[in-house]
Amino acid sequence: MNLDQLKTQLMTAARAVPPNDRVPYAFEKRVMARLVQGSRLDLLGAWSTALWRAAVGCVALVALSGLVALWNSQSPVEDLSQEFETAVFASAGSADDTW
DSSP states (O other): OOHHHHHHHHHHHHHHSOOOOOOOTTHHHHHHHHHHHOOOOOHHHHHHHHHHHHHHHHHHHHHHHHHHHHHHHTSOOOOHHHHHHHHHTTTTTOTTOOO
């Protein structure tokens, strides 16, 4: 069926029906009751969403650091434990940092 023709027929049929000015019974009271009620804040849902987003970021960070570690392990490197110890204790042996 031609969609333009169907659209035209539906618009013609809708325009033929006069608008109704009648409001349903107690409509304004129902609306006002909903406004007074308000919406509840779902704290558990907010925490759950935040933690799942953080978990996805952490997994991506771990995967990226694992790939970097694999890429760097192919080059010849001295003992990593010695390099780490040297980096950690580098400032401990300097004598010019007196209090």
